[in-house]
Each structure stands twice: as structure tokens, then as C-alpha cells.
Amino acid sequence: MSTTPFSRTDAALGGFAVRPLDPLTDAELLHGWVTHPKASFWMMQDHSLTDVEREYMAIAASEHHHAFLGLHDGRPAFLMESYDPAHVELVDLYEPEPGDVGMHFLVAPTDTPVSGFTRAVITTVMAALFADPAVRRVVVEPDVRNTAVHALNEVVGFVPEREIxxxxxTALLSFCTREQFEAAVAGVSGAEVSI
Structure with a gap:
């Protein structure tokens, strides 16, 4: 995915946007998110603020891995990462195809959850990835125990392939083509996307 900012409007929940992450100015915010108990599958529970800064500085320096801050109505609300699975995360674990992009996302913890919010976030993440015409398929590898994200992935068109x-x-390797995403969100209230 390019590092161009992306935005979309969700009919039910308003404006969503994605911008490149600034590892230094955003690290304190991210630290609170990634160390929160609800972010256990992010595997950064014991990271210090310095650890988080270093992690995202390394991503910023990589040509194969990118981090983005997601906004809802202008306020930070989620973290998104894209990566080239031929070089990061999935090297030698599957056969990458041209146009593949890997993805991670994390919704900020909240004490006041909003119905449909996480679905709107993953729809935004997927639309942002597919806004790049070179992207043909999104690849994910969530923990096999993370049943909530498996269900969410299925809603936007992901199809599990196998455990790796x-x-x-132990991860559940899953794929979603552009066509599968468009079919999954077509006609879903509040999920209008144009890519």
C-alpha cells in the first residue's frame, strides 16, 4: 500500500481516515493501546514506551512494512500496518502472488464501545489497501485462538486457507481478493466504499 492518506465516510458512523504513523509523536498513544489487556494478541503487553518507539522506528525505516494511524472523525481510533509478505512475516510460509499485501490492525481500547465500530474500522483498512491499484489480495495471519478477529475477517471477505x-x-492464514471484499461489503448498510 502507498503511504498516501486515505479517507472514507461510513453512512452510520461518520468519517474515517488513515495517515502515516509518526513513530515519535504517536508512540505514547500507541503504547497505551498495545499494552492494554484487550490487545493481548498484539503481543506487546510488556513493552515500554521506548520499546514501542523502537518498534515503530524500525517499521518506518523498512521498505517492506508500513504503519498508519487510523482516525475516526479526526480522533485517533485504530492502528493499521501493511507489509509485503514476500519479505516480512510470511517468508517461506506460503507462496506469495503478485499484488499480495499483508495487514494487521488494532482498534483502540475503549470503555464505551460503539455497535458496528470495529466492522467500520476493518472496512476502512481494507478499502485503504485496495485503493492502491497494485493490490490484488490481502493476506492475514491472526492467532488461531483469536476467534473474534476470524469472524470479523470473514465479514469483509476473508477465506481461511490453513493453519501455519x-x-x-500458530496462525490462521487467510486471504481476501479485491472481488471478495467488494462482494462482502456490497449492500451492507454503513459500509459504502469506493475503490
């Missing part, structure tokens, strides 16, 4: 063994987890 990564050093830090």
Missing part, C-alpha cells in the same frame, strides 16, 4: 506455524504463534 510462526515462531510466536
Amino acid at each position: 506455524a510462526k515462531p510466536e504463534k
Whole structure:
């Protein structure tokens, strides 16, 4: 995915946008998110603020991995990462195809959840990825135990392929083509996207 900012309007929940992450100015915010108990599958629970800064500085320096801050009505609301699975995360674990892009996302913890919000976030993330015409398929590798994200992935068109063994987890390798995403969100109230 390019590092161009992206925005869309959700009919029910308003404006969503994605901008490149600034590892230094955004690190304190991210630290609170990634160390929150609800972010256990992000595997950064014990990270210090300095650890988080270093992690995202390394991503910023990589040509194969990018981090973005997601906004809802102008306020920080989620974290998004894209990566080239031929070089990051999935090297030698599957056969990458031209146009593949890997994705991670994390919704900011909240004490006042909003119905449909996480679905709107993943729809925004997917629309942002597919806004790049070079992207043909999104690849994800969530922890097999993360049943909530598996269900959410299915809503936007992901199809599980198989379990894979990564050093830090057993993951469910899943794919979503542009056509599968468009079909999944077509006619869904509040999920209008144009890509």
C-alpha cells in the first residue's frame, strides 16, 4: 500500500481516515493501546514506551512494512500496518502472488464501545489497501485462538486457507481478493466504499 492518506465516510458512523504513523509523536498513544489487556494478541503487553518507539522506528525505516494511524472523525481510533509478505512475516510460509499485501490492525481500547465500530474500522483498512491499484489480495495471519478477529475477517471477505506455524504463534492464514471484499461489503448498510 502507498503511504498516501486515505479517507472514507461510513453512512452510520461518520468519517474515517488513515495517515502515516509518526513513530515519535504517536508512540505514547500507541503504547497505551498495545499494552492494554484487550490487545493481548498484539503481543506487546510488556513493552515500554521506548520499546514501542523502537518498534515503530524500525517499521518506518523498512521498505517492506508500513504503519498508519487510523482516525475516526479526526480522533485517533485504530492502528493499521501493511507489509509485503514476500519479505516480512510470511517468508517461506506460503507462496506469495503478485499484488499480495499483508495487514494487521488494532482498534483502540475503549470503555464505551460503539455497535458496528470495529466492522467500520476493518472496512476502512481494507478499502485503504485496495485503493492502491497494485493490490490484488490481502493476506492475514491472526492467532488461531483469536476467534473474534476470524469472524470479523470473514465479514469483509476473508477465506481461511490453513493453519501455519510462526515462531510466536500458530496462525490462521487467510486471504481476501479485491472481488471478495467488494462482494462482502456490497449492500451492507454503513459500509459504502469506493475503490
